[in-house]
Amino acid sequence: MLRALAAMLVLLLAGCHDDSRSAQLPSPQAITSSAVAQFCGMNLTEHEGPKGQIFLRGDSKPIWFASVRDAVAYAMLPEMPKNIAVIYVTDMARTTEWDHPLNGPWVNASKAVFIIGSKRRGGMGAAEAVPFSDPAVAQNFVKTYGGRIVDFAHIPQSYVLGSGGDQS
Secondary structure, three states, X not given: OHHHHHHHHHHHHXXXXXXXXXXXXXXXXXXXXXXXXXXXXXXXXXXXXXXXXXXXXXXXXXXXXXXXXXXXXXXHOOOOOOOEEEEEEEOOOOOOOOOOOOOOOEEEHHHOXXXXXXXXXXXXXXXXXXEXXXXXXXXXXXXXXXOEEEEHHHOOHHHHHOOOOOOO
């Protein structure tokens, strides 16, 4: 019985350890005039559509992206660091600011759904992966602008790294 109790305690502590790891994630940062996009080197304020920020483990400063699609590409590209702690994207379920959603609201990309293949364009006029924390709001977006809903893990590499036209 003592062994069973000890085993339960170990499992409980292991579960607490996992929670503490997620509690240590950096908070999303507000976009400032010094926020420059990783790939194009332009200020985020120069681009319309949802934005992204990635935190690498051990770094308190985000890597900025002028579009969500670019943030997803960074995570997919084999030559980019894989020590990603968290990816935050603009939560389009909680804002109506398509042209300048500069300071969030933000959602953890792993908890969002994304619309791919819609008529809306992101930074530089490119196809976008439009993030939503609320699937019902995402459904309404699809009714208006087209596209389809996927979760982060199912955003096709061809959509992100290709021309954006291939949604397979």
